[in-house]
Structures are given as C-alpha cells and as structure tokens.
Amino acid sequence: MRQLNACLLTLIFLMFFLDSPLDAQTLFTYGENKVSKDEFLKAYSKNNTEANPTDKSYRDYLNLYIRYKLKVQAAYDLRMDTVASQKTELKNFKNQVADGYMTDEHCIDSLVNEAYERSTKDILLAHIYIAAPPNASPADTFKAYQKVTEAFDALKKGREFGPVAAEYSEDNSSRNDGGKIGWITVFSLPYELENLAYAVPAGQYSAIYRSRSGFHVFENLAQRDAIGKIKAAQILIPIPPGASDSVKAIAKQKADSIYTALMNGAKFAELAKKYSGDNLSYQTGGELADFGVGKFDSAFESAAFALSQDGEISKPVLTSFGYHIIKRIARKPVPPRTKEALTELKTRVSTDSRISVATNKFLKMIYAQTHFKRSPVNMDQFSIYTDSILQHKAAPPFPGLNEKTVLFTMGNKEFTVKQWIDYAKNTRNLSAMRGRRSVPEGLEKFIETRAFTYYRENLESYNNEFAYQLKEFKEGNLLFEVMQKKIWDKASLDSAGLKKYYNEHKDKYWWQPGADAILFTCNNEKSADNLKSLLTGNFSNWRNIADSLHGSIQADSGRFEQAQLPKSDNKLEAGQFSSMTQTVPDNTVSFTYVIKTYPEKSPRSYLEARGFVINDFQNFMEDQWIAQLKLKYPVKINEAVVSKLPK
Numbered sequence: 001m002r003q004l005n006a007c008l009l010t011l012i013f014l015m016f017f018l019d020s021p022l023d024a025q026t027l028f029t030y031g032e033n034k035v036s037k038d039e040f041l042k043a044y045s046k047n048n049t050e051a052n053p054t055d056k057s058y059r060d061y062l063n064l065y066i067r068y069k070l071k072v073q074a075a076y077d078l079r080m081d082t083v084a085s086q087k088t089e090l091k092n093f094k095n096q097v098a099d100g101y102m103t104d105e106h107c108i109d110s111l112v113n114e115a116y117e118r119s120t121k122d123i124l125l126a127h128i129y130i131a132a133p134p135n136a137s138p139a140d141t142f143k144a145y146q147k148v149t150e151a152f153d154a155l156k157k158g159r160e161f162g163p164v165a166a167e168y169s170e171d172n173s174s175r176n177d178g179g180k181i182g183w184i185t186v187f188s189l190p191y192e193l194e195n196l197a198y199a200v201p202a203g204q205y206s207a208i209y210r211s212r213s214g215f216h217v218f219e220n221l222a223q224r225d226a227i228g229k230i231k232a233a234q235i236l237i238p239i240p241p242g243a244s245d246s247v248k249a250i251a252k253q254k255a256d257s258i259y260t261a262l263m264n265g266a267k268f269a270e271l272a273k274k275y276s277g278d279n280l281s282y283q284t285g286g287e288l289a290d291f292g293v294g295k296f297d298s299a300f301e302s303a304a305f306a307l308s309q310d311g312e313i314s315k316p317v318l319t320s321f322g323y324h325i326i327k328r329i330a331r332k333p334v335p336p337r338t339k340e341a342l343t344e345l346k347t348r349v350s351t352d353s354r355i356s357v358a359t360n361k362f363l364k365m366i367y368a369q370t371h372f373k374r375s376p377v378n379m380d381q382f383s384i385y386t387d388s389i390l391q392h393k394a395a396p397p398f399p400g401l402n403e404k405t406v407l408f409t410m411g412n413k414e415f416t417v418k419q420w421i422d423y424a425k426n427t428r429n430l431s432a433m434r435g436r437r438s439v440p441e442g443l444e445k446f447i448e449t450r451a452f453t454y455y456r457e458n459l460e461s462y463n464n465e466f467a468y469q470l471k472e473f474k475e476g477n478l479l480f481e482v483m484q485k486k487i488w489d490k491a492s493l494d495s496a497g498l499k500k501y502y503n504e505h506k507d508k509y510w511w512q513p514g515a516d517a518i519l520f521t522c523n524n525e526k527s528a529d530n531l532k533s534l535l536t537g538n539f540s541n542w543r544n545i546a547d548s549l550h551g552s553i554q555a556d557s558g559r560f561e562q563a564q565l566p567k568s569d570n571k572l573e574a575g576q577f578s579s580m581t582q583t584v585p586d587n588t589v590s591f592t593y594v595i596k597t598y599p600e601k602s603p604r605s606y607l608e609a610r611g612f613v614i615n616d617f618q619n620f621m622e623d624q625w626i627a628q629l630k631l632k633y634p635v636k637i638n639e640a641v642v643s644k645l646p647k
Contacts, residue, residue, distance in 0.1 A: 027641050028062070030069055031633035037641050040065060042468065058645050062637070068479065070629040074486070075478035086477055093473050098456050101466045104365065107358040112346045115354075118186035118198055119345075120334055122293050124221040125197055126161055126179040129171040131214040148215035152208055161205060161219045170214075179219070182301065185226055188294025191354035193218075227293065228333040232304050233268060233286035238277035238322040255316035255323035262313055268327050277322065290332060300324055363448060366455045369462045370410040377407060383439040389421055408447060410454045411461070420446055486625060491618040501617045502606050508616070509609035514561040515572050516596040518542060521554045521588055528553075528580055528589040535577075539593060559598075559608075566590040572597050 027037045044053070044061050051057070080086060128151050132144035151168035155161060162178025169175045184197060192211055197218050200206045205219040237255045239248055258271055269285025276282040293301055297319040307314060307328035316323040335341040349355060366372070381398040388395045403418040423446045460467040491498070502509070522528035531553055534545050546555045565572075566581040568591075578592040606613070 025641070026638055028066060028635060028637045030066065030073065030630075030635045033069070033073065033633070035065070035069060037645070041645070053645070053647055055647075058642065062642070066635055067626055070626060070633060070635075071482055072475045072478050073633060074625075074629060075475075075482035078482065078485075080478050080481050080485075081474065083481075086474075086481065089477055090470070090474050094459075094470060097469060098459055098466070101459055101463050102362070102452070102456060104358045104362040107361045108346065108349065108355070111349050111354055111358060112342055115186050115345050115349055116337060116342065118194070120226050121198075121223055122183045122185050122226045123197055123223045125181045125184050126165060126219040126221055127171055127174055127181050128161075128165045128169045128179055128217040129214055130168070131170050132210070133214065134212055144215060148208055148217065152217060155205060155217070180221070180298075182294065182298030184294035185292055187348065187352060188292075191352065191357075194354075226334045227305055228331065229290045229292045230304055230307075230331055231290050231329040232288055232307075233272060233327045233329060234278060234281065234288060235268070235272045235276045235286055235325040236278040236322055237275070237316070237324075251323055252316065252318075255325060259313070259316055259325055262325065268313065286327070287329070297321070300326070304328065363451060366451050370451070370455060370458075372408060372410050372451065374408045375406050377401070377405075379440055382443075385417075386421065386424060386439050390424060407443075410451060411458060413454060415447075415450055419450075423449075483622075487618050487622050491621055492614055494617075498610070498613050498617055499606060501620065502609060502613045505613075505616070506603065509604040509612055511559065511598060511602045511604055511608070512561040512563070513601060514559065514564070514598050515574075515592075515594045516559050516598075517565065517572075518555055518557045518593045518595070519560065519565065519590065520546070520593070521556075521590045523552050523588060525580070525582070525589050528591060532577060532580075532591065535593070542593070560592075565592055568592070 025036050025038070026034045027040045028035050040062070043065060044058070048057060048061060075081070128148070130144045130148040130151075132141045136144070147168060151164050154164045154168075162180075165171075165179025166175055169179050171179070174181050184194075186194065188194070189197060190211075193209075193216065196206055196209050196216065197220070200218055200220040202220050202223045206217055209216045209218075235255075235258060237251045237258070239251050243251075254275070258275055261271065262268060272282050272286030276286055278286070281288055291301075293305075295301070299317055299319050303314045303317040303324070304326050307326065310328055310330055312328050314324075314326040316325055318324075378398070378401075381396075381401055385395045385398060385401055401417070403416065403421070405417045406414045407417060407420060408415050420443065424442060427442065427445075455462065460470050520528070520531060522531055527549070531545070531549065535542055538545070542555065546553055562572075566578065566583075568578040568581065570576075570579050572578065572592075572594050574594050574596050576594055578594065580589050580591045582589050604612075
C-alpha cells in the first residue's frame with residue numbers, strides 16, 4: 001500500500017510539474033498567460049542587433065518585454081482588438097504581406113541555382129519531332145506514337161540521327177539540316193524540353209518524350225562553356241516568303257552595296273534608319289536587346305558571335321528573313337555567381353514556365369496542410385450535369401448530385417457544386433469549350449484557385465512565421481492604442497496633475513549654462529559666409545534676410561544649453577557670432593549669434609520645463625499602471641530558463 005501511495009504521489013508531482021506555468025520552455029508567466037523562451041528570443045534578436053547578448057542585456061529586455069505583454073493584455077481586456085479601425089488595419093497589413101508567404105522559396109532558390117548552372121553551358125542540339133497536339137484524336141495520337149517509335153527504332157539500329165530526322169521529323173525549320181536546331185542555353189526552350197536537352201550526355205540521344213504538342217527525341221551533338229551574350233546592331237534587307245530568284249538577287253545586291261558603304265566609313269546607325277527592314281530596331285540605329293544563343297536564327301547567331309571585336313561588322317548573312325549586316329557593340333560573358341546575378345536570374349525564373357514547378361510543389365504542401373479531401377463523384381455524370389447548366393438546360397436527375405453536393409473539403413470548409421458552377425459560368429474558356437473534355441480540367445483549376453485562396457485567407461493557421469508577424473503587427477497597434485488612451489492623452493491633458501508633478505520635482509528641471517541665441521545652418525561654407533556678411537550691421541533684420549535666401553539656410557531662435565549649440569573655438573559673448581562649424585557627412589555649416597549668455601545653471605519655469613514634465617509624468621503614470629497590472633496578472637519568471645539563455 002505504501003509503495004502504491006508513493007507511486008501516486010510521484011505521478012501527482014509529475015503531473016503538477018508538467019502542468020506548471022513555469023515548465024521547461026516557459027520563460028515567464030503573467031496571470032495564466034505563458035511566454036516561451038523562443039518567443040522572447042525572437043523578439044530580443046529583432047530588437048538587439050548591435051552586440052552579443054549578456055546577462056544584463058537579457059534582463060533589461062526581459063523587464064521591457066514583461067511591461068509590453070502586460071500593456072497588450074490590458075488592450076485585450078478593453079476589447080480594443082474588436083474596434084473596426086483595428087480590424088481594418090490588420091486586414092490591410094495581412095493583404096500586403098501575405099504574398100511573400102505564398103511561394104516555396106526553397107524550390108525557387110533551387111530553380112535559380114539550376115538556371116545558373118545551365119547558363120554556364122551551351123548545347124548543340126538536334127531534334128526529331130512528331131506532332132500530337134492535345135486536341136488530337138486517339139487514332140491520330142497513336143499514329144504519331146507509331147511514327148516516332150519507328151524513328152527511335154532506326155536510331156537504336158545504328159542509323160545516324162541526321163538522316164532519321166530528315167526522314168521522320170515534322171520540324172520543318174530543322175529537318176533539312178539533319179534536325180539540327182543549333183546552340184541552346186538556359187531559357188532557349190520551354191522548361192520541360194530544356195530539362196530533356198540538359199539531361200542528354202554529349203554524343204548521345206534521349207528517350208522519346210511526350211510534351212503537350214507532340215513527341216520529341218533530342219541528340220546532344222556537342223557542348224561547350226557558355227559564350228554568354230552579345231550586344232549588337234543589324235541592318236536587315238528583308239526577303240518576302242516565296243520570293244522569286246530575281247527578288248532575292250536584288251536584295252543581295254542592295255545588302256552588298258550597304259556593306260561596301262560601311263567599309264568606306266558610312267555610319268551604321270544612319271544606314272540602319274534609312275534602309276533596315278527590321279521595324280523594331282531601325283529607329284534605334286539597328287541596336288538589338290542583348291541576346292545569347294538559342295534566341296535567333298542559328299546562321300544569324302553564328303555570324304554575330306564570330307565577330308572578334310567591338311565595332312566589327314559582318315558581311316551580309318542570309319537567313320529565312322533576308323540578308324543581315326551585323327555590328328558587334330559589346331560581348332558580355334556569363335557573369336560570376338554573385339548575389340546580383342542570382343537576383344536577376346530569380347526575376348527571370350519567376351516569369352518563366354519553370355515557376356510552375358515551385359507552384360505545383362507549393363500546391364501539394366497546401367493540400368497536405370489543409371487536409372484536402374475529395375468527395376467521390378462520377379465524373380461522366382458531373383460533366384453532363386455541368387454542361388447542361390452552362391447551356392441553360394435542365395440538369396439530369398443524377399442521384400446524389402445537386403447544388404449542395406460537397407466536392408471537396410479544406411480545413412473546416414466545404415466546397416460545393418454550386419460554387420463550382422458559379423466559377424464555371426465566370427470562366428470564359430470553360431464556358432466556351434463546354435463538353436466533357438473541359439470539365440475535369442476546369443474542375444482541377446477550380447480546386448487549385450480555391451486552395452490558394454483558402455490558404456491565403458487562413459495563412460496564420462498554417463505558417464508560424466506569418467502568424468508571428470501578424471500578431472506582432474496587431475499587438476503593436478494595440479499597444480499604441482492603449483497607451484494613447486491610458487497614458488499619453490491623460491498625461492498631456494491633466495494640467496493639474498502636471499503642475500503638481502512639476503512642483504514636487506522642481507529639482508529635476510534646470511537650465512544648464514548656455515545662451516539666448518539664433519542658430520544658423522547653411523548648405524555650404526560659401527552660403528554661410530554670404531549670410532554672415534548680410535547680417536553684420538543689420539542683425540535686427542535677420543528673419544527677412546534668412547527668408548530671402550529661399551531655403552538655402554535654416555534659422556532657429558531660443559534659449560539653448562551649451563551642449564545644444566555647435567562646438568565653437570571662441571567663447572560665447574552677447575552680440576557676437578560664434579566661429580563656423582562644419583557637420584559631417586552632409587557638409588552643412590553652422591554658426592550662432594549670441595543675444596544673451598547664461599554662465600550658471602538656473603531653474604526652468606513650468607512652461608519652460610513642460611515638455612520634460614509631460615514625458616516624466618507619463619512615465620510616472622505608466623509605472624503606476626504597470627504596478628496595477630502586475631497585481632491583476634502576477635508575473636513569475638523562470639530563473640532556470642533565464643540563466644540558460646544563449647550568450
């Protein structure tokens with residue numbers, strides 16, 4: 001029996017200890033409220049960035065943080081968080097910062113690093129392409145698959161890639177050149193095809209790949225260190241599609257004549273404006289935006305990158321567009337891996353198709369965190385039901401399928417057929433396409449958009465960092481509101497209390513030695529010299545003189561203590577100017593005109609001390625208020641945790 005009682009006592013002790021407000025991770029409590037070590041350290045780190053933490057700095061900030069939490073609790077007690085203006089400000093803040101939490105930054109950083117690595121390597125690519133668009137019939141898709149399989153089997157039997165591409169490929173731009181696309185680098189191709197290209201070792205070809213447009217086989221003909229980008233200008237003598245040989249000959253003759261003129265010293269920009277058929281660049285003297293490989297026709301790029309020095313001009317180069325005369329302006333190698341280079345790449349990644357990788361990963365995370373769950377729905381019946389309503393027809397009476405049917409749930413929210421129908425009606429493409437093929441695709445898009453919206457609206461429930469930032473903003477606003485109500489307004493409006501406090505603490509308020517003076521601050525030494533000469537002998541008119549200089553100087557008059565005046569190498573004397581003092585780093589120049597000196601300290605009157613009195617009286621009232629709050633919410637500090645805060 002004694003042994004059993006001992007076990008019970010131990011269990012009770014452990015339960016009490018574990019339930020105690022001062023458990024291992026609680027730094028302090030106020031009333032029934034707990035503040036964890038992690039919360040305190042997060043706030044401390046944010047507000048103390050200049051030095052390594054010490055016992056004293058921790059203790060000082062702990063006292064401030066306790067006061068902060070008590071004041072915020074007082075605001076909650078007054079239900080200030082329910083005030084309309086507080087709710088509106090919190091909502092606006094949430095909308096402003098939520099976007100920063102709606103991406104998978106780790107995934108984006110991975111894509112940026114991948115893009116940089118690929119930017120350092122160019123690939124000479126050949127291509128076999130068989131079209132199979134999304135709207136192709138099953139029979140046509142199978143026919144395309146058979147064709148690409150035949151081509152692939154030919155490669156496996158040892159046939160050269162070029163002849164196979166010439167026989168099978170439907171890429172008209174490269175088929176006649178053995179399937180050769182030319183040199184490519186990062187961003188030259190859609191991301192899914194770029195992945196395929198960079199996965200193929202030099203001298204080898206890929207497996208068959210199916211994209212939305214068709215089937216692909218790539219061969220990596222060669223690879224090299226990336227040659228970067230070039231800044232160039234061009235003069236284009238266009239040749240219309242299907243032009244006759246005589247038209248082509250005239251274009252060549254014109255291009256040759258322009259080239260000869262350039263070699264004889266004619267200005268490239270002037271000839272570009274006069275003769276170039278490139279409507280986008282002729283007005284800028286033919287200058288093109290910086291470009292790398294894989295951007296333009298391979299013959300054009302080869303000629304441009306073959307120019308060995310800035311200012312060099314190519315002979316006319318023939319492409320499918322006509323004859324190009326190219327002038328090299330500057331070569332730009334791949335930049336080193338710097339923060340600036342990665343930031344620029346991140347901007348490019350964010351607007352490229354590859355961002356869908358990060359989006360899809362983030363979407364999966366949303367589904368997991370919100371416990372997304374689909375309801376079982378017969379998709380054929382659902383498509384017919386949807387199509388009928390979109391065509392303003394009566395929907396067939398399918399069992400268990402009506403406007404109130406739940407399609408899926410996220411968190412504690414249900415999404416119904418009615419919400420889907422409203423979305424479908426407002427989605428132009430889906431409403432226009434109708435039919436069973438578009439409904440499943442549209443439903444997936446509906447789920448995605450609602451998932452992002454739901455997650456964004458409830459972000460604080462799923463993202464601790466955002467929840468902390470939102471709480472910090474909310475409590476900061478509440479702190480301002482409660483201080484305004486309980487301390488600041490009361491103190492500044494309590495004339496009797498202020499005077500009483502002044503009379504009880506007169507010994508605190510003294511003028512230190514100084515002077516009645518006018519302090520002039522000028523933009524530079526020249527304007528200071530000019531002002532001083534204007535004031536000499538005419539000082540009584542100082543205000544009009546200062547105003548006439550149109551803001552190039554500032555003047556401030558009053559009684560100043562010695563420490564408030566610019567340091568001067570001459571002793572203050574009434575009726576004299578001080579020496580001039582230059583301020584670093586803005587190089588402004590200050591000097592003082594002394595009206596009356598006060599060599600000894602003297603007491604401030606109530607009016608002279610009022611600003612100081614208000615500040616001290618506010619602190620006095622706040623200390624009294626904090627003492628009352630501590631009675632209402634007793635504070636207990638876990639000294640064991642305090643002693644182990646990281647130094």
